[in-house]
Amino acid sequence: MRIGFVGAGRMGRPMVERLVRAGHEVRALGRSPAARAALEALGARPVARAAGAVEDADAVMVCVFSDEQVQDVCLGGGLLSAMAAGSVVVLHTTGSPDTAVAVAGRAAPHGVRVVDCPVSGGPHDIAAGRLTLFAGGAADDVAKVEPALRAYGDPVVHVGGLGAGQRVKLVNNALFAAQIGLLAEAVRLAGRLGVEEAALLGALPHASSASRALSGVAGRGSVAAFAQAVGGFLTKDVDVVRAVAAEHGGGLGALDGALDALDDVLRNREP
Structure with a gap:
């Protein structure tokens, strides 16, 4: 799959590494030269702007720290409008279910779907491929991104509709x-x-x-x-x-x- 990644920090960077090792094509946002160099060393294609990470991606993983940062990335900028119709944005950040619903509302006119998929575990669980993922969203949307999620998640538990994961x-x-x-x-x-x-x-x-x-x-x-x-x-x-x-x-x-x-x-x- 073609994966865009926003939030390649403490949790996101080992996710990027697992995605690359699983054979996915990953473009990841790196806001500094040092961050981009680190991403390149993992085998990802680093980009300086979020829009560059998501263009033509099948799925975009958002793994920032806080709910407010999810809102800034997904609602305050052009990330959703830069995504291809039919693609899926996956929200790994733990936050309010209302944020997932708001992102879905903003994404729908662009033909973009949303899965809220917060995680349980730490970087060591990602490295071992055993991160627990709670996925909320339509079954077809979860199924579409599951091959990417399986690169670092086991189990991937579909717990209900949008917002249920949160x-x-x-x-x-x-x-x-x-x-x-x-x-x-x-x-x-x-x-x-x-x-x-x-x-x-x-x-x-x-x-x-x-x-x-x-x-x-x-x-x-x-x-x-x-x-x-x-x-x-x-x-x-x-x-x-x-x-x-x-x-x-x-x-x-x-x-x-x-x-x-x-x-x-x-x-x-x-x-």
Whole structure:
């Protein structure tokens, strides 16, 4: 496939590498000479403008950091109008389902389709080809881009119509963040019982309380260290899911208390 790529950073660059290795023709946006040189070294064709990355592409992957950046790229510029009719834009950034719908509305007059496809995992998962992808959109659109997504994603889970990928990912991240908050409370309980955090984290991964959150915390050596490492993306996603839940007339229920505990850790506050 001919792939355009916008957002070749910490997550995007290993995606580009996997796409090239899978035999896809990739044109990727590099905003600086150094970035373009790095992309060229991966086997991609670097371009200095987003429109140059998407022209004649079968699919365009957008993997920027924030929902606001997705809006800037897809709604604030000429990216969609530069895409070929029949092509698909894939939104890998976690954000509001409303943004995916807005992009689709702007894309439709150009004959461009949209799949919202946020990801779960990190650069190491991309390198291993095991990134989890939550795809929302029409079945035909997801099927069209799946050969490219399979270059770095396994599983690729089609969870529903447009916006469903974002909704599932927001729930996932809210739950993951809450689990870290619960681990902070567990460490405090252990401390009151005379058990040091290191001893607790050395024991729990072998027991029924094991989880991906616990594995990450144990690997970093403390709840605080892991929370600081992942807090940058988790807090922005938690803000989004709280806003989306409020728009639907509710809160996050029991998750809220655990998320407050995580916030205490990130702010170095005592409960």
